[in-house]
Amino acid sequence: MAHSHFVGMAGGAIIEKKLLQYGIKHVFGYSGGAVLPALDGFYGSSIQFIPTANENNAGHIAEGYAKSTGTCGMLMTTSGPGTTNLLTPLQDAYNDTVPLIAFTGQVPSTVAGTGAFQECNTISLSKACTKWNHQLKTIDELPSIIDKAFHIAMTGKRGPVLIDLPKDIVSGTITTENIPVFTPPTEVHLDGKRYSGDLDRIAKLINGAKRPVFIFGHGSVDAPDEARAIVEAANVPFCTTLHAMGVVSELHPLSMQMLGMHGAAYANYAVQSADLIVGIGNRFDDRTTGVTSKYAPEARKAEAEGRGGIIHFDIDRGQIGRAVAPTMSILGDCKYAMKDLLPLLKFQARADWLAQIEQWRDEVPFKFQRTDNGLIKTQQVIYEIYKATHEVQDKFISTGVGNHQMMSCQFYRWTKPRQILSSGSLGTMGVGLPFAIGAQFANPKALVICIDGDGSFNMTCNELYSVAKYKLPVKIAICNDSRQQMVYVWQKLFFDKRYIGTENSNPDYCKLAAAYDIPSVFCDNENDLPGAIEEWLKTPGPCLAEFKVVPDICLPMVAPGKALDEMIINRDNNMNSVRLLSYIPKDAHAPS
Numbered sequence: 001m002a003h004s005h006f007v008g009m010a011g012g013a014i015i016e017k018k019l020l021q022y023g024i025k026h027v028f029g030y031s032g033g034a035v036l037p038a039l040d041g042f043y044g045s046s047i048q049f050i051p052t053a054n055e056n057n058a059g060h061i062a063e064g065y066a067k068s069t070g071t072c073g074m075l076m077t078t079s080g081p082g083t084t085n086l087l088t089p090l091q092d093a094y095n096d097t098v099p100l101i102a103f104t105g106q107v108p109s110t111v112a113g114t115g116a117f118q119e120c121n122t123i124s125l126s127k128a129c130t131k132w133n134h135q136l137k138t139i140d141e142l143p144s145i146i147d148k149a150f151h152i153a154m155t156g157k158r159g160p161v162l163i164d165l166p167k168d169i170v171s172g173t174i175t176t177e178n179i180p181v182f183t184p185p186t187e188v189h190l191d192g193k194r195y196s197g198d199l200d201r202i203a204k205l206i207n208g209a210k211r212p213v214f215i216f217g218h219g220s221v222d223a224p225d226e227a228r229a230i231v232e233a234a235n236v237p238f239c240t241t242l243h244a245m246g247v248v249s250e251l252h253p254l255s256m257q258m259l260g261m262h263g264a265a266y267a268n269y270a271v272q273s274a275d276l277i278v279g280i281g282n283r284f285d286d287r288t289t290g291v292t293s294k295y296a297p298e299a300r301k302a303e304a305e306g307r308g309g310i311i312h313f314d315i316d317r318g319q320i321g322r323a324v325a326p327t328m329s330i331l332g333d334c335k336y337a338m339k340d341l342l343p344l345l346k347f348q349a350r351a352d353w354l355a356q357i358e359q360w361r362d363e364v365p366f367k368f369q370r371t372d373n374g375l376i377k378t379q380q381v382i383y384e385i386y387k388a389t390h391e392v393q394d395k396f397i398s399t400g401v402g403n404h405q406m407m408s409c410q411f412y413r414w415t416k417p418r419q420i421l422s423s424g425s426l427g428t429m430g431v432g433l434p435f436a437i438g439a440q441f442a443n444p445k446a447l448v449i450c451i452d453g454d455g456s457f458n459m460t461c462n463e464l465y466s467v468a469k470y471k472l473p474v475k476i477a478i479c480n481d482s483r484q485q486m487v488y489v490w491q492k493l494f495f496d497k498r499y500i501g502t503e504n505s506n507p508d509y510c511k512l513a514a515a516y517d518i519p520s521v522f523c524d525n526e527n528d529l530p531g532a533i534e535e536w537l538k539t540p541g542p543c544l545a546e547f548k549v550v551p552d553i554c555l556p557m558v559a560p561g562k563a564l565d566e567m568i569i570n571r572d573n574n575m576n577s578v579r580l581l582s583y584i585p586k587d588a589h590a591p592s
Contacts (some may be wrong), residue, residue: 004177006143011170012041015103018146019047024074026050028058030077034118035105037171039076045319046485053160053462055082057434064438066098067421068396072153075102078117084125091129093160095425097218099153100160108168122164135164139172140179147182157316195332202311202328203344208532209276211353212236218243218351219281219315221417222336230338234345237357239267241282242424245412256357260288260557262406264284265567266360272565273298275308281334284324292324294563303327313337329511364569366410374525378404378479381469381547382411383452385477388533395447396421396439399457400432403485406554408451430459433476435465440472454480454506467542468516475536476544478509489553513544524548
């Protein structure tokens with residue numbers, strides 16, 4: 001029998017052996033009574049169990065591990081609060097298609113439903129934020145359930161799965177050789193090519209388009225060679241979503257960087273002016289389309305005339321047409337579809353179109369206004385970090401969520417896929433530090449930087465515990481403006497300056513680092529900025545840098561109810577001079 005070697009093993013040993021088969025080296029989590037039988041399997045194992053400050057952070061660390069490698073992040077926590085603390089990272093992973101496998105302890109099946117100590121209905125709670133979950137029914141099924149978990153997490157649109165382990169069942173021992181075996185289902189809808197759709201017709205539209213644009217999304221990150229090949233073969237300018245930054249280097253002459261709410265103005269103009277939009281592995285979500293009734297007017301016109309439109313490549317059938325109705329679609333793995341599309345493409349000069357994009361690039365670049373007293377801004381810090389690290393090839397940069405996140409997208413140049421580790425769809429504040437920790441565990445020789453804001457950092461700063469305990473050489477940059485600045489700006493623009501709940505009372509971050517025996521640097525002026533960054537990067541091991549920055553607005557910005565090209569663009573980039581309520585519909589709400 002395929003699993004006969006598990007006879008005589010208890011649950012913890014089975015889990016350990018199965019994870020070894022899949023090449024797992026690290027599992028993150030937190031101990032507790034209900035999970036001890038499973039956790040015991042790692043005693044003396046080559047798999048390292050990494051206890052973290054709390055389960056929420058463990059989940060985000062596993063996400064950072066998975067995001068940086070494209071492999072499964074692994075979790076193990078106890079029951080009750082140990083499980084409920086995982087719900088945010090599970091939802092974050094579900095939204096951003098990050099493969100995770102979570103093993104959760106559970107009270108014995110004999111007391112299930114009695115309100116036993118640390119009991120919760122894990123299956124019901126996690127159903128909406130996992131691709132699949134399962135509560136173990138017998139010890140015999142555990143090997144096949146783990147195989148199924150890996151298959152589901154890593155197949156198709158990736159995501160998190162959860163296996164709930166009642167304490168009495170996982171404590172049991174397999175006594176029979178008649179052990180279930182998992183057989184992966186056949187993906188019949190992919191017709192042998194791993195995708196379906198009319199590539200010939202799509203190629204004709206691309207070859208005939210006068211103003212085409214490629215939009216690469218998260219689904220393309222495992223196909224950088226194919227993405228670059230079709231861009232160059234057809235000579236088509238491209239932009240990306242946040243997660244796809246670097247899938248083709250932003251230093252490429254056809255790159256328009258990130259599009260969307262705080263994306264490049266020239267990318268947004270190009271999308272709205274394009275006669276053909278080819279979205280590859282993207283979701284056409286609201287942050288990248290603006291109000292959909294005004295989205296892509298020229299492409300819709302070309303669609304009606306049979307010479308263009310919107311094409312969508314996606315591996316998830318439910319995603320196609322969910323936000324924007326495409327003219328045509330390709331269902332399946334975009335890597336293989338792009339390979340087959342390549343020989344069908346013809347190089348077109350498109351001189352007028354590329355010249356127009358270059359003009360927009362010159363007219364509305366990313367920029368900010370320096371202070372007149374030598375104080376520094378977040379954009380300045382990020383750009384100086386970029387200048388100091390742009391030649392480093394093996395690097396990962398995580399962010400929290402907020403102004404610093406969008407400014408990192410704008411003022412860093414992303415050259416490889418998976419370089420940026422950030423929360424996209426869910427917008428989870430606090431992920432910056434744990435994402436960096438996970439990436440450093442997975443890539444011990446890489447330079448790993450966390451660019452964070454004070455609001456985000458405050459949420460998970462207790463995970464400096466792991467940085468110190470495991471001597472991780474993570475470089476942490478806190479852009480401290482003592483505000484939740486992005487939301488503060490929304491209160492300025494949308495709530496008539498009624499500020500509430502957006503001012504932060506922060507600790508001395510350098511003293512906080514010292515409490516964990518982590519070196520630090522402090523900078524609050526532009527004269528010291530290059531030297532402070534150099535010292536921060538050259539410090540052996542971990543180092544925290546606090547940059548005291550002047551609050552600023554993140555522009556461009558697409559306001560609610562506005563089209564993608566109806567951006568707030570303050571050409572002085574001075575927050576105090578923004579008087580742009582005329583851009584905003586009277587019934588508009590602040591961005592969600």
